[in-house]
Amino acid sequence: MIKGRVAGRVWSTRRIGSLPQGALLEVELENGSRLIAFDPLGCGNGEAVLITQGSVAAAFFEKAKAPVDALIVGAIDETA
Amino acid sequence: MIKGRVAGRVWSTRRIGSLPQGALLEVELENGSRLIAFDPLGCGNGEAVLITQGSVAAAFFEKAKAPVDALIVGAIDETA
Amino acid sequence: MIKGRVAGRVWSTRRIGSLPQGALLEVELENGSRLIAFDPLGCGNGEAVLITQGSVAAAFFEKAKAPVDALIVGAIDETA
Amino acid sequence: MIKGRVAGRVWSTRRIGSLPQGALLEVELENGSRLIAFDPLGCGNGEAVLITQGSVAAAFFEKAKAPVDALIVGAIDETA
Amino acid sequence: MIKGRVAGRVWSTRRIGSLPQGALLEVELENGSRLIAFDPLGCGNGEAVLITQGSVAAAFFEKAKAPVDALIVGAIDETA
Numbered sequence: 001m002i003k004g005r006v007a008g009r010v011w012s013t014r015r016i017g018s019l020p021q022g023a024l025l026e027v028e029l030e031n032g033s034r035l036i037a038f039d040p041l042g043c044g045n046g047e048a049v050l051i052t053q054g055s056v057a058a059a060f061f062e063k064a065k066a067p068v069d070a071l072i073v074g075a076i077d078e079t080a
Numbered sequence: 081m082i083k084g085r086v087a088g089r090v091w092s093t094r095r096i097g098s099l100p101q102g103a104l105l106e107v108e109l110e111n112g113s114r115l116i117a118f119d120p121l122g123c124g125n126g127e128a129v130l131i132t133q134g135s136v137a138a139a140f141f142e143k144a145k146a147p148v149d150a151l152i153v154g155a156i157d158e159t160a
Numbered sequence: 161m162i163k164g165r166v167a168g169r170v171w172s173t174r175r176i177g178s179l180p181q182g183a184l185l186e187v188e189l190e191n192g193s194r195l196i197a198f199d200p201l202g203c204g205n206g207e208a209v210l211i212t213q214g215s216v217a218a219a220f221f222e223k224a225k226a227p228v229d230a231l232i233v234g235a236i237d238e239t240a
Numbered sequence: 241m242i243k244g245r246v247a248g249r250v251w252s253t254r255r256i257g258s259l260p261q262g263a264l265l266e267v268e269l270e271n272g273s274r275l276i277a278f279d280p281l282g283c284g285n286g287e288a289v290l291i292t293q294g295s296v297a298a299a300f301f302e303k304a305k306a307p308v309d310a311l312i313v314g315a316i317d318e319t320a
Numbered sequence: 321m322i323k324g325r326v327a328g329r330v331w332s333t334r335r336i337g338s339l340p341q342g343a344l345l346e347v348e349l350e351n352g353s354r355l356i357a358f359d360p361l362g363c364g365n366g367e368a369v370l371i372t373q374g375s376v377a378a379a380f381f382e383k384a385k386a387p388v389d390a391l392i393v394g395a396i397d398e399t400a
Contacts, residue, residue: 001184001196001230003170010083012130012154016120018140019153024081024130031193033111036081036130040176050172050184050196052227055295055375056218058136059225060178065139067132067153070081073179073227074172090243092290092314096280098300099313104241104290113271116241116290135215135375138296145299147292147313150241161344161356161390163330191353200336210332210344210356212387215295216378219385220338233339233387234332250323252370252394256360258380259393264321264370273351276321276370298376305379307372307393310321 003076004029006047010036020066027051027072037070048076083156084109086127090116100146107131107152117150128156163236164189166207170196180226187211187232197230208236243316244269246287250276260306267291267312277310288316323396324349326367330356340386347371347392357390368396 004027012024023039027049037051040060049072057071084107092104103119107129117131120140129152137151164187172184183199187209197211200220209232217231244267252264263279267289277291280300289312297311324347332344343359347369357371360380369392377391 001228003186003194003196010130011157013157014121015130015154016140016151026083034083036083041174050170050175052229054229055135055215056225056227056229058139059218060176060227065136067136067140067151068081069132069134069136071176071227074175077171077173090290091317093317094281095290095314096300096311106243114243116243135295138299145296147296147300147311148241149292149294149296161388163346163354163356201334210330210335212389214389215375216385216387216389219378220336220387231336231387234335237331237333250370251397253397254361255370255394256380256391266323274323276323295375298379305376307376307380307391308321309372309374309376 001050001052001073002029004049004051006043006045006049007034018065018067020061020068035070037072038068039072041072041075043072043075048078050074050076081130081132081153082109084129084131086123086125086129087114098145098147100141100148115150117152118148119152121152121155123152123155128158130154130156161210161212161233162189164209164211166203166205166209167194178225178227180221180228195230197232198228199232201232201235203232203235208238210234210236241290241292241313242269244289244291246283246285246289247274258305258307260301260308275310277312278308279312281312281315283312283315288318290314290316321370321372321393322349324369324371326363326365326369327354338385338387340381340388355390357392358388359392361392361395363392363395368398370394370396
């Protein structure tokens with residue numbers, strides 16, 4: 001998995017039907033690059049998150065063919 | 081997923097039979113590199129798109145063995 | 161596989177239910193980048209480890225759908 | 241998929257039995273790096289090609305377990 | 321696939337039970353980075369090899385769940 005920090009949200013009205021409904025968050029990784037991950041946890045802007053990539057990210061969805069290759073699997077505990 | 085911007089189209093007359101018919105778009109990513117993605121949405125040149133990569137991209141196609149590892153899953157909403 | 165060295169542990173209280181219980185270790189790779197890997201071996205801080213990535217990492221878990229894309233498969237023998 | 245240009249051929253006499261017979265071409269990518277792809281199309285040196293990577297490349301072969309992670313899926317049309 | 325050159329061997333006494341017995345070789349790639357690949361061919365130090373990565377590398381093993389994501393599939397013929 002990789003760590004990142006939520007940097008915004010992406011909206012896509014024109015999309016393929018098999019893309020699941022739900023939040024698509026833009027996450028900034030530690031090296032400065034960005035990716036878009038599906039968020040089932042309701043993470044907020046600036047929150048530190050743990051992301052799983054590849055086919056195991058898609059396995060989260062009940063229907064086997066969700067075209068999702070990045071999934072937020074946890075919010076990272078941060079000490080205040 | 082990753083964000084990119086449509087930068088052109090690739091044509092391949094001599095191809096393997098299992099490569100699906102349809103548009104193969106060249107997409108420029110935020111880091112300047114490029115990849116070729118299958119486009120089921122009819123995206124236009126310069127449009128911002130969301131791309132899924134790997135085996136989950138191939139799962140979009142009815143026949144399980146489509147050799148496609150990058151799929152445009154949505155056009156990104158952009159404010160005018 | 162890739163080599164790395166354990167550099168800490170990540171805690172995630174708010175997480176998806178299918179993420180297995182167990183240690184999530186932060187591992188520093190030889191190029192200086194970091195990833196988070198599931199550790200079934202009880203590795204300690206500073207220990208050299210061997211990591212497998214991708215869908216074969218998830219296959220370690222009995223339930224097929226564990227969203228884990230990096231697994232510590234061995235501690236590397238180091239001469240004293 | 242990614243674009244590349246055929247830069248040579250690799251020969252391997254001592255190989256595992258499940259590696260399919262056929263041409264293994266060295267392809268130079270746009271960023272200057274190189275990979276080795278299986279070529280079912282008989283591409284020539286210097287030709288521009290489209291390559292699919294990962295498990296979907298292996299799905300091209302009738303026997304499911306071909307250890308091939310890069311496949312030339314098309315020759316790219318180039319205007320003279 | 322990618323080309324590399326055998327640069328050593330890695331030993332791991334404390335390992336998960338599903339990691340297959342056999343040589344784990346450290347291979348230096350053309351860009352200077354290194355990875356660890358399972359070697360079913362008995363390659364020697366300094367030998368040029370061809371490596372397959374990802375889930376298709378694991379498919380080499382009879383038991384489906386071998387956590388191996390890099391496999392030496394051939395020794396590359398080199399002219400003397």
